[in-house]
Amino acid sequence: MPSRPTVRWGIITTGMISSWFVGDLFLEREDSKVEHVIQAIGTSNAQRGQDFVKTYCKGQSPRVYDTYEEVYRDANVDIVYIGTPHGFHFRDCMQAISAGKNVLCEKSFTLNAKQSREIFAAAREKNVYVAEAMWLRHRPIFIELQRLLHEEKIIGDVFRVFSDFASGVDIASLPSTSRYRDLTLGAGSLLDIGVYSLTWARMALGGKTPDQSEMPRILAAQTHEEGIEITTSTILHYASTGQQGIVTSTTKALGAPGEVFAVIHGTNGYIEIEGRTPSAPESFTVWSKQEGNPDRAFFPREACQGKKYEFATLGRGFVHEAENTALDILEGRKESTVMPWAETIYMMDIMDEIRRQGNTTYPVI
Ligand SMILES: NC(=O)C1=CN([C@@H]2O[C@H](COP(=O)(O)OP(=O)(O)OC[C@H]3O[C@@H](n4cnc5c(N)ncnc54)[C@H](OP(=O)(O)O)[C@@H]3O)[C@@H](O)[C@H]2O)C=CC1
Ligand SMILES: O=C1OC[C@@H](O)[C@H](O)[C@H]1O
Numbered sequence: 001m002p003s004r005p006t007v008r009w010g011i012i013t014t015g016m017i018s019s020w021f022v023g024d025l026f027l028e029r030e031d032s033k034v035e036h037v038i039q040a041i042g043t044s045n046a047q048r049g050q051d052f053v054k055t056y057c058k059g060q061s062p063r064v065y066d067t068y069e070e071v072y073r074d075a076n077v078d079i080v081y082i083g084t085p086h087g088f089h090f091r092d093c094m095q096a097i098s099a100g101k102n103v104l105c106e107k108s109f110t111l112n113a114k115q116s117r118e119i120f121a122a123a124r125e126k127n128v129y130v131a132e133a134m135w136l137r138h139r140p141i142f143i144e145l146q147r148l149l150h151e152e153k154i155i156g157d158v159f160r161v162f163s164d165f166a167s168g169v170d171i172a173s174l175p176s177t178s179r180y181r182d183l184t185l186g187a188g189s190l191l192d193i194g195v196y197s198l199t200w201a202r203m204a205l206g207g208k209t210p211d212q213s214e215m216p217r218i219l220a221a222q223t224h225e226e227g228i229e230i231t232t233s234t235i236l237h238y239a240s241t242g243q244q245g246i247v248t249s250t251t252k253a254l255g256a257p258g259e260v261f262a263v264i265h266g267t268n269g270y271i272e273i274e275g276r277t278p279s280a281p282e283s284f285t286v287w288s289k290q291e292g293n294p295d296r297a298f299f300p301r302e303a304c305q306g307k308k309y310e311f312a313t314l315g316r317g318f319v320h321e322a323e324n325t326a327l328d329i330l331e332g333r334k335e336s337t338v339m340p341w342a343e344t345i346y347m348m349d350i351m352d353e354i355r356r357q358g359n360t361t362y363p364v365i
Contacts, residue, residue: 003035004032004033004034004035005033005034005035005330006034006035006036006037007034007035007036007037007078007079007326007329007330008037008038008039008076008077008078008079009022009025009036009037009038009039009040009077009078009079009080009081010039010040010041010042010071010072010074010077010079010080010081010101011038011040011041011042011062011071011080011081011083012042012068012071012080012081012082012083012084012092012096013042013043013082013083013084014041014043014045014048014049014051014052015083015084017083017106018052018081018083019052019055019056020316020318021081021083021133021318021322022038022052022056022057023056023315023316023318024314024315024316024317024318024319024322025038025318025319025322026057026058026059026060027314027315027319029314029319032319032323033323033326033327034322034323034326034327034330036322036326037060038053038057038060038062039062039063039074039076039077039078040062040063040064040065040070040071040074040076040077041053041057041062041063041064041065041071042065042067042068042069042070042071042072043064043065043066044066044067045066046064046065046066049064049065049066050064052064068092068095069095069099072095072096072099072101073099077101078102078329079101079102079103079104079129079325079326079329080096080101080102080103080104081104081105081133082096082103082104082105082106083106084106085179085182085185085186086106086107086108086109086110086111086179086185086186086191086192087111087179087182087183087184087185087186087362088185089105089106089108089109089110089111089115090110090111090115090118090119090364092105093105093110093119093122093130094118094119094122097119097122097123097126097128097130098122098126100126100128101128102128102129102130102329103123103128103129103130103131104130104131104133104321104325105130105131105132105133106132106133107132107133107134107135107195108132108186108191108192108195108347108348108351109132109344109348110348111186111191111362111364112348112351112352112355112362112364113345113348113349113351113352115364116341116344116345116348117345120341120344120345123334123341124334127334128334129328129329129333129334129335130334130335130341131325131328131335131336131338131339132336132339132344133321133325133339134195134199134321134338134339134344135279135317135318135320135321136196136199136278136279136281137199137203137338137339138320138321138324138338139281139311139313139317139320140311140320141281141282141283141284141309141311142203142281144309144311145203145271145273145284145309146203148286149203149204149264149266149271153266153268154266154268154269154271154286154288155264155265155266155267155268155269155270155271155286155287155288156266156267156268156269157266157267158204158205158243158264158265158266159241159242159243159244159265159266159267160243160244160245160246160264160265161200161201161204161205161243161244161245161246161247161262161263161264161265162245162246162262162263163197163198163200163201163245163246163247163248163261163262163263163278164197164247164248164249164255164261164262164278165189165193165194165196165197165248165249165250165255165261165277165278165279166248166249166250166252166253166254166255166261167189167192167193167249167250167251167254167255167277168251168252168253168254169251171187171225171226171228171230171251172226179192180192180228180251181228183227183228183362183363184362184363186362187228187229188228188229188230188360189229189230189231189232189249189250189251190222190229190232190249190351190354190355190358190360191351192249192251193249193251193278193279194232194234194247194248194249194351194354195347195351196249196277196278196279197247197248197249197261197262197278198234198247198347198350198351199347200261200262200273200278201236201245201247201262202346202347202350204245204262204264205236205238205243205244205245206238206346213342213346214238214239214240215346215349215350216236216237216238216239216245216350217236217237217238217239218234218235218236218237218350218353218354218357219234219235219237219357220232220233220234220235220353220354220357220358221233221234221357221358222354222355222357222358222359222360224359224360229355229358229360230250230251230252231248231249231250231251231252232248232249232250232354232358233246233247233248234246234247234248234354235247236350255277257276257277258274258275258276258282259274260272260273260274261273261274261275261277261278261281262278268288268289269286269287269288269289269304270287270304271284271285271286271287272284272285272287280313280316280317281311282310282311282313283308283309283310283311284308284309285306285307285308285309286306286307286309287301287304287305287306288304288305288307289304290304290305321338324336324337324338
């Protein structure tokens with residue numbers, strides 16, 4: 001097998017998402033274009049770092065640092081993956097960038113759009129790569145649906161979308177230091193999971209690229225318990241086309257795994273998207289209006305033909321994001337083609353407005 005180019009990762013944190021991300025880097029794959037190396041781990045607890053290496057870094061021998069800054073200073077690290085809670089993303093991105101490091105940082109990218117803009121300005125200044133790790137957008141199912149909707153126009157003109165993420169988290173039982181409870185860490189359903197329902201709606205309604213950047217009119221409500229936003233409902237309205245989206249999220253109840261979590265309506269049919277969660281979609285079904293049927297205001301199933309598109313997931317599904325990012329680095333790009341800076345800012349601007357209307361604020365550190 002020809003040798004593949006190598007990308008050396010510095011992993012910030014030993015938390016849950018870091019373990020998911022790293023675990024997927026070493027899955028057996030025939031078509032992998034990149035050799036991933038875990039060069040360094042940065043953690044607040046060195047023992048946890050050693051345990052993390054044993055459990056997740058198969059065949060790797062990274063340096064374990066008990067500060068994040070040492071990872072940023074390690075000259076052998078090509079790119080830093082940031083897996084801290086979102087309240088720390090701004091601090092951690094800025095520190096990594098100021099040390100001259102490329103960065104892939106978990107979603108939601110920051111607490112607000114202002115922080116995102118500052119990070120991108122710093123990255124431009126330092127000429128380094130930065131991208132939000134919105135893994136959903138890298139998944140083949142997402143890319144294929146995007147193509148079918150916007151290039152093939154498989155259901156005609158999209159005119160509305162329903163999109164939900166319901167994830168039952170027993171917040172009251174968690175310690176006050178949990179990222180689901182602590183506002184300094186960014187607690188709340190919108191930034192944690194609402195960002196996914198918004199992403200599906202954005203993909204279906206707003207066009208394929210961030211150049212198509214019309215801001216929707218937004219009407220939003222948020223409910224709080226003990227100061228934590230636990231349910232968000234938003235109406236998006238694109239004035240130029242009349243398209244609408246209803247986008248919801250809650251941490252108060254678990255959506256039924258495998259059931260439809262989003263529906264996209266077009267002039268020639270509709271699409272239902274199913275999966276374990278909206279962040280881990282597995283299939284979608286295109287219900288096309290049959291030829292010869294009279295036009296109707298609604299498309300009942302008997303008037304439609306259903307075609308299910310199923311997508312197997314390798315590991316947890318992080319390989320696509322990891323490989324695309326590694327290729328960005330190897331090919332010298334400073335922005336992700338999948339999640340460019342303008343797109344992160346677009347999403348953050350929408351979430352800022354939802355939070356403004358919903359009265360959700362964060363202490364910005
Ligand atoms: N893409 C996806 O599917 C997912 C993305 N995420 C995103 O990843 C980020 C982290 O989430 P997750 O891994 O679930 O979080 P965890 O609580 O499991 O881990 C966060 C880690 O951050 C470090 N940390 C540093 N300071 C603190 C602090 N004050 N409180 C808590 N942790 C701290 C710790 O690592 P250490 O001790 O090693 O320094 C900790 O293990 C979030 O932004 C979230 O939105 C989360 C889940 C799934
Ligand atoms: O990104 C995520 O996806 C899965 C959810 O369970 C998790 O809370 C969230 O951070």
